[in-house]
Amino acid sequence: MNRGQSHYLRIYKGATDYDLWQSYYVNQTVTVDSKDYEYFPFQTGGIQESSAVGSIGMSIAMPATQKAVETFELALYEQRLVEVSVYEFDSRLGNGAPQSGQILITRFLGQVVSLSGSFTSLEISLGSALATVGSQAPPRTFTTALVGNPLRI
Amino acid sequence: MKFTISDPLSLVAAQSGNSATSTKAAAGAGNQNLTADLESVQLGEPVPIVFCRRRTVGSTTHGGVYIEPKATEAKYNVDPSTLALSFAYLLILSEGELPLLEVQDIYQHTCREGDTFNQKYDGRAGTWEPESNVPVLSNGQSAYNVPAYLGTGGSYKNLTTFSFEGTSYLGDLTWSRRIFVAVKQGMKVTRLLDSVNGPSDNFVDLANYLLAQSGSVASDLIDTTGFTNAAEFTDANGFFYNGVLSQAQNLSDWLQRTADSFLLRFAQESGKYTFKPRLPTNSDGTINTGVILPEYTFTEDHLLPDGFEIEYIPVEDRSPVCAVMLWRQQPEDDFGIVRSTEVRIDNEAANGPFMQYDLSAFCTTENHAVKVGVYHLARRKLISHNLRILVRAGNYGQFLSVGDIVRVRLRRETAIEQVEHHDRLYEIERIERSPGGQISYDLTHFPINSQGQSTIALAVEGAAGKGYLVPSAGVDMTCGINYGNSSSVGTSSRYDSNNIPPNVPNPSDIDFDAPSPVPFSPSNEPPPPYGADNPTDPFEADLDNTYEITGYSGNKPVVGDSLEFAPGGCPGGYTEWYGIDVNTGERTRIGTGILNITTDLVTLPIRLYAVGRCPDSNSPTGYTDPIESDTIDWFQDPNSGTIACYAPYALGSSSPGGNPPGALDTSRVFRIGNATPSLITIKYYIGAQPYTDPAILSIYWTQPDGTVGDATDYLLEDNGSYGAAPSYLKVTRPKYAANAIDMLVEVRKTSWNSYYSVIVDCNPPS
Numbered sequence: 001m002n003r004g005q006s007h008y009l010r011i012y013k014g015a016t017d018y019d020l021w022q023s024y025y026v027n028q029t030v031t032v033d034s035k036d037y038e039y040f041p042f043q044t045g046g047i048q049e050s051s052a053v054g055s056i057g058m059s060i061a062m063p064a065t066q067k068a069v070e071t072f073e074l075a076l077y078e079q080r081l082v083e084v085s086v087y088e089f090d091s092r093l094g095n096g097a098p099q100s101g102q103i104l105i106t107r108f109l110g111q112v113v114s115l116s117g118s119f120t121s122l123e124i125s126l127g128s129a130l131a132t133v134g135s136q137a138p139p140r141t142f143t144t145a146l147v148g149n150p151l152r153i
Numbered sequence: 154m155k156f157t158i159s160d161p162l163s164l165v166a167a168q169s170g171n172s173a174t175s176t177k178a179a180a181g182a183g184n185q186n187l188t189a190d191l192e193s194v195q196l197g198e199p200v201p202i203v204f205c206r207r208r209t210v211g212s213t214t215h216g217g218v219y220i221e222p223k224a225t226e227a228k229y230n231v232d233p234s235t236l237a238l239s240f241a242y243l244l245i246l247s248e249g250e251l252p253l254l255e256v257q258d259i260y261q262h263t264c265r266e267g268d269t270f271n272q273k274y275d276g277r278a279g280t281w282e283p284e285s286n287v288p289v290l291s292n293g294q295s296a297y298n299v300p301a302y303l304g305t306g307g308s309y310k311n312l313t314t315f316s317f318e319g320t321s322y323l324g325d326l327t328w329s330r331r332i333f334v335a336v337k338q339g340m341k342v343t344r345l346l347d348s349v350n351g352p353s354d355n356f357v358d359l360a361n362y363l364l365a366q367s368g369s370v371a372s373d374l375i376d377t378t379g380f381t382n383a384a385e386f387t388d389a390n391g392f393f394y395n396g397v398l399s400q401a402q403n404l405s406d407w408l409q410r411t412a413d414s415f416l417l418r419f420a421q422e423s424g425k426y427t428f429k430p431r432l433p434t435n436s437d438g439t440i441n442t443g444v445i446l447p448e449y450t451f452t453e454d455h456l457l458p459d460g461f462e463i464e465y466i467p468v469e470d471r472s473p474v475c476a477v478m479l480w481r482q483q484p485e486d487d488f489g490i491v492r493s494t495e496v497r498i499d500n501e502a503a504n505g506p507f508m509q510y511d512l513s514a515f516c517t518t519e520n521h522a523v524k525v526g527v528y529h530l531a532r533r534k535l536i537s538h539n540l541r542i543l544v545r546a547g548n549y550g551q552f553l554s555v556g557d558i559v560r561v562r563l564r565r566e567t568a569i570e571q572v573e574h575h576d577r578l579y580e581i582e583r584i585e586r587s588p589g590g591q592i593s594y595d596l597t598h599f600p601i602n603s604q605g606q607s608t609i610a611l612a613v614e615g616a617a618g619k620g621y622l623v624p625s626a627g628v629d630m631t632c633g634i635n636y637g638n639s640s641s642v643g644t645s646s647r648y649d650s651n652n653i654p655p656n657v658p659n660p661s662d663i664d665f666d667a668p669s670p671v672p673f674s675p676s677n678e679p680p681p682p683y684g685a686d687n688p689t690d691p692f693e694a695d696l697d698n699t700y701e702i703t704g705y706s707g708n709k710p711v712v713g714d715s716l717e718f719a720p721g722g723c724p725g726g727y728t729e730w731y732g733i734d735v736n737t738g739e740r741t742r743i744g745t746g747i748l749n750i751t752t753d754l755v756t757l758p759i760r761l762y763a764v765g766r767c768p769d770s771n772s773p774t775g776y777t778d779p780i781e782s783d784t785i786d787w788f789q790d791p792n793s794g795t796i797a798c799y800a801p802y803a804l805g806s807s808s809p810g811g812n813p814p815g816a817l818d819t820s821r822v823f824r825i826g827n828a829t830p831s832l833i834t835i836k837y838y839i840g841a842q843p844y845t846d847p848a849i850l851s852i853y854w855t856q857p858d859g860t861v862g863d864a865t866d867y868l869l870e871d872n873g874s875y876g877a878a879p880s881y882l883k884v885t886r887p888k889y890a891a892n893a894i895d896m897l898v899e900v901r902k903t904s905w906n907s908y909y910s911v912i913v914d915c916n917p918p919s
Contacts, residue, residue, distance in 0.1 A: 003546050005590055043588055049555045050583040050595075051420045051429070052409075058424075081373055086586075088546070105551040106586060109373060109424040126424065129369045136404040138199040139366035140248060145660040146200075146312065147245070148305035150225040151193040151283075153329075 004091035005105075006098065007044055008037050009060070010083040011075050018080060019071050030098050032087070040068070044084055047108045057127030058084065058108050064122040072124055076112040082126050084108045162464040165539040165582055165595050181491040183396075183481040183513030185219060187263055189331045193304075194223045194245060198401075200312065203247035205395035206354035207337035207483075215517045216354050216395045217337040219488050222246050222315060224332075226304035229285040231296055238297050240328045241269075241281045241318040243304070247397075249340035250274040251313040252352065256638040257486070258335035261319060261327055265633030269318035270642035276649030277309050279316025296323065306657045310650040313340075315642075333488070339395075345377075345384040354393040356415045356515075357384040357428055360408055367404055370426065379427030385438030386430040387415050390524070395483065396515030414512050414525055416613070420555050429556040431528070432610045440614045444605040447560040447578055449549045451542060457591060460543030461563070471533050473501035477509040480522035487625045494519060494618065496526030498534060519618025527616035531609040535600040540579055546590030557581050558599055700783045702763055704747070709785065712755050716748040718763035720780040725768045727776055732759030733784070736802070758802075761785040804898060804911040812902065818848075820899040822855075825886055825915055833884045833896070833915050837869050840908025841876040848902050848909040854887050855895035862887075864899075869909055876908070 006024035010017060022030055022037035029038045045059030062068050075082060089102035110126035117123045130136075142150070207217035226243035251274070259267055271278040283303035287296050321328035338352040342362045346355065353359070357380050364370045387393070392415045405419075412419045416431045433441040475497040482490040491513045497503070510529065516522050540561060553559065562576040579596035586592050600608045648654055705714040718728045730744040735758045743754070748763075762784040766776035804821050812818045825833070839845055851864040865884075872880045886894070900911055 003590065005546070046588060047423075047586045048584065049420070049422050051418045051555050052583070079371070081371060088548075088550070103548070103551055105548075107423050111371065111374075128374055128421070128424070128426070130364075130367065130405055130426075131369065131403070134403060135199075135401040136367045136369065137363050137402055137407050138202050138248060138398050139363065139368075140200040141401075142194050142196050142198055142200060142245075144196065144307065144658055144663050146307045146309060147194055147196070147225045148307040148658055149302070150196065151227045151242075151300060151304035152302040153191060153193040153224070153300050 002090050002092050004089050004095060006087050006089070006102070007042070008032060008085040008087070009040075009042060010035070010037075010085070011071065011080050012083070013078065013080045018074075025095075025097065028097070032098050044086070047084070047086070047106055057110055057113065057125055060084070060124040060126065061117075062122050062124075064117055064120050068122050072112055072115055072122065076115050079111055079129065082110055082112060082124075084126070162462050162539055162541045162595070165464070165541075165597065181479040181481075181493075181511055181513035183479070183489055183491045185221065185333075185488060186331075187333075187488065189221075190329050191242065191331050192221075192223045193300075194225045199399055200245070200248045201397050201399035202249070202359075203251065203336050203339040203397050204342075204353065204359045205336060205339040206352040206393075207395070208354070210391060210393075213518065214485065215483060216393060217335060217483055217517070218339070218395050218397055219333050219335050219483075220246065220397055221331050221333055224304075226283045226306055227285075227300060228281050228283055228303065229287050229297065229299040231287050233288065236296055236323050238287070238299075238321045238323075238328055239318070240299075240321065241279060241316060242332065243277065243279060243306070244315045244317060244332060244334075245309075246272075246313040246315050246334065246336070247340050248312060249342070251336065251340060252338040253641040253644070254315070254334060254336070256635045256640050256642055258337065259317065259635065259642070260333040260335070260633070261317070262330040263333075263488075263632070265635035265638075266327065267317055267319045267635060269316070271316040271645045272313065272642045273309075273316075273644060273646040273649070274313045275309065275311055276314065277306055277647045277653075278314040278645070279318070280645050280647050281316070281318070282647070297321075297328070306647075306653075308650040308653050308657070308660065316645075335486070345381045346388060354395055355384050356387055356392070356394040356411065356417070357381075359394055359398075360412075360419075360428070363398075363404055363408075364426065374425050376422060376425040376427035379422065379425075379429065382434075382438070383417050383428030383430060386434055387417070387438075389438035390416075390440060391518055392416065392521050392524075393518060394515045395481075395517045411515075414510070414516070416525065416528055418556070422554050432613060433558070433607055440610050442606055442611050442614050445558055445578065445599070445601060445607050446605075448553055448557045450560040450562055451544060452562055453564065455542075455544040455547060456563070457543045457545055462541040463538055464540075465538040466536060471537075472506075473498060474506050474508045474530070474533065475502040476526035476529055477507050478522040478526040479509065479511045479513040480516040480519065481513045482519075482623060483517040484622075484625060489513075489517070490623055490625055492519070492522075492623060494522055494526070496523055496530060496616075498530055519620065520616075523618045524613050524616045528609065528613050531612040535608050536598045537600075538598050539582075540577075540596040540598070541593065542596065543591060543593050546592065550586065550592055553581060553584065553594075555581050555584060559594070559596065561596070700781070702761075702782050702785060705750075710750045710755075710761075712750050712752050714750040716750065716761075716763070718765045718782045720765040720767060720782075723767035727766045727768075729764045730761065731764065732757060732761055734759055802913045802915075804900065804913050814902045814904045814907065816901065818900050818902055819911075820897065821913070823896045823898065823913060823915065824893050825896055831886045831888065833886055833913070835867075835882040835884060835898075836879045836912040836914060837882065838876050838879050838910040839869060839871040840910075844906045844908030845871040845875070846902070846904040846906040846908075847871065848900055848907045848911075850882070850911065851899045851901070852884060853897040853899075855897065861897075869900075869911070879912075 006022060009021045011019040020035050020037045021040035021042065023040060023042045025039060027039050029036050042060050042062035045061065047058045085107045086105050087102040088105045089099045093099055108126065111129055112124055113127040113129060114125040203218065203220055205216055205218045222244035224242040224244050228241040230239045253272055256270060257265055259265060259270055261267060285299055285303060287299050290296050317332055319328065341351050342353050342358050343350050344353045344358050345361060361380055364375060408419045412428060417428045418431055420427055420429050433445055435441045475495050478494045478496055480492055482492045510526065512522055542561065558578055558580055560578050562574055565573045565575055578599040578601055580599045581594055582597050583595035584592060602608050653659060702716050702718050704716040710716055719726050728746055729742055730748045731740050732743045733740050763782040764779045766779050769777045804819060847868050847870045850867045850869055853864050854862040867882055872878060898913060
């Protein structure tokens with residue numbers, strides 16, 4: 001088995017990176033694309049792409065440490081973006097640090113749409129906040145501020 | 154343990170649009186009621202979005218939409234001399250900014266009527282104020298039955314408003330009729346294709362605007378490149394949107410449903426929303442009718458065991474149908490005409506079944522409608538199955554995405570030297586990547602001809618409308634004083650949204666801005682400033698008097714006491730009494746029920762406890778589980794304290810080493826009752842060579858009144874048997890009162906070589 005995969009997680013909003021984690025290089029901080037990712041154990045639950053909108057997303061599982069809980073509570077509350085990148089590399093060339101020849105095989109971008117778990121583990125679902133129920137189009141309705149007390153015919 | 158459950162493969166047909174989506178026949182959404190009365194805006198209903206652009210593409214001019222704006226303010230004035238009614242309405246045209254209308258585009262009922270027109274974006278068009286002075290006629294009736302509530306006005310922020318002023322005479326009800334506006338250039342948006350802020354007829358521009366305005370989708374989650382490519386596709390193939398969005402609906406549903414009518418799929422790729430053409434395209438967005446090359450070919454080398462699953466489209470989704478396409482023929486200067494075009498494959502479904510697709514709300518070109526119809530028919534005819542493959546990790550994982558074309562070529566050997574292949578092209582509908590690197594692809598059959606061209610693409614590209622235009626059959630579309638007046642309407646305005654008069658509600662007067670809460674952070678949220686205060690659970694507490702033996706006072710029972718044990722105070726219980734031999738630890742049952750303390754009992758070298766059971770009629774034994782009482786350490790622990798002396802008791806022994814000479818090596822208090830003979834024998838051994846040095850045994854007598862007598866020392870010496878035979882020391886118990894006395898016995902070594910063993914016998918054989 002020559003194929004290794006490393007996962008990187010980035011939580012950001014606008015131009016601000018809040019957390020940069022990687023789960024492959026244990027107890028190391030590694031640099032990829034000029035960003036320093038510190039080690040944190042997490043596992044991704046598979047990335048989906050589909051022509052049917054609505055149920056697409058991915059899940060992340062990690063130990064429910066205080067840091068993890070705080071990080072994702074904030075991400076959910078402030079609607080921060082979460083980007084998960086998966087790189088593949090030839091593990092025969094070493095596993096000590098990111099290889100220059102590693103290939104980005106997929107990248108998923110979403111928001112924290114749900115957070116759950118137990119006292120010891122945290123399950124995060126990434127996706128979009130565009131609800132599949134309720135009406136959002138057209139975006140505005142007539143209000144008192146817009147039209148006052150309108151004509152009654 | 155986690156389980157992954159995938160959607161059944163049979164759902165892919167519906168998700169990819171291969172299943173029938175036309176549910177019921179209904180009147181085309183583009184139909185308009187030309188004789189209806191004017192309506193007023195109702196608070197809470199959606200603000201309409203007019204999205205259109207009339208332009209010439211090739212040799213065809215198309216687009217635009219007739220709208221029926223609703224009113225928010227009105228004015229009615231009657232000329233007392235002529236009884237002519239001068240009226241004015243303030244109408245809401247659309248969300249956003251519309252270019253100025255032309256006078257000839259304004260209708261009341263079906264004629265180009267009206268005196269004065271003004272249009273304003275982000276403010277209130279027209280300078281008149283709401284009022285009414287309609288007189289009462291001599292017959293007691295109002296000259297004109299006008300509304301009583303005329304409207305107060307609002308900020309009209311980011312709305313395009315329109316002021317219509319006209320005149321009517323007695324008996325003419327035109328003043329109350331619906332007003333129609335022919336909008337040729339709709340709401341301004343930033344167009345994806347040329348970045349111009351102006352009217353658009355590109356569905357993807359509208360989708361982009363709605364997603365941004367929804368506030369639910371971060372801009373990073375929109376695949377702008379994908380949107381731009383999709384906009385090129387619709388523009389290049391003549392799929393235009395000219396309509397009004399006024400009914401409240403779920404945005405996600407609306408985008409998926411409407412995208413289908415533009416041969417687009419609304420998808421998510423790497424978490425981002427995007428549009429993907431449903432047909433292969435060239436770089437300029439036109440339909441690719443050339444050879445289709447797959448992005449990748451999957452073979453046995455890639456598939457994992459049990460990694461092939463196939464599902465054929467059911468017959469009800471493949472049987473021939475006639476697609477009835479509703480669209481809207483939009484003349485230059487007339488109301489839209491809802492048209493139907495029946496599309497069928499040659500020699501099929503001549504008499505149905507019919508499947509209706511309503512595009513009349515936004516489609517104004519016949520070609521568009523026909524191509525969409527042919528697309529649906531071609532899919533029904535040509536696509537036969539869906540596939541799901543599970544493949545190992547590979548480099549294809551980085552460049553395959555939804556909508557890509559792949560090839561699946563697998564050997565099928567059913568007999569010796571008879572090798573066939575499952576060899577088809579497929580379109581990727583879904584990709585699921587597992588943490589272990591495996592990838593699952595849901596695929597839809599992509600039919601090609603012998604040259605490798607997409608047969609569906611060929612069918613759609615070759616489809617075109619007949620170009621027949623149905624006459625409007627209008628009685629007189631030139632009626633109205635403003636027919637042919639192409640000048641723009643006026644721009645007079647009472648106020649704009651930044652300068653509204655006092656009588657118009659200011660958002661600060663009617664809306665409420667809650668104070669911003671303390672920025673949330675888990676570290677900012679303190680724990681409750683009080684401790685836990687749970688009510689006592691009585692069923693988790695000990696029963697009252699659970700383990701207590703009753704019937705005596707003081708620390709120990711004495712002769713004459715009657716001991717009882719009832720755990721929790723339950724009546725009718727069953728009690729057993731046990732003694733633990735202080736020397737051997739052996740437990741012996743010594744009684745049941747109430748235990749009367751006798752002289753014989755009190756001198757036993759035991760520790761006493763009880764085992765009680767409460768009555769329980771539901772138990773096989775008739776009693777609950779046993780509950781042990783506390784132990785009455787009546788007779789002291791053999792290793793310490795006072796013990797009864799009625800049987801030989803090994804005081805202790807020593808070995809070389811241990812406590813130093815002269816120090817207390819072992820001691821014990823013996824309680825000697827009146828029944829104990831007065832002569833007490835102390836049996837001892839002195840150790841074998843060379844440990845034959847003597848020990849000193851001291852005895853202290855404690856009188857019943859507590860007086861402790863002086864020690865009497867006795868020398869324990871070797872008797873020459875080298876520890877094989879004992880020696881005896883006779884001690885006489887002093888006679889005091891009838892009560893028991895205590896005898897304290899202490900032993901000390903005289904040297905490091907004192908090795909002894911002492912046994913105290915208060916009842917030696919005579």
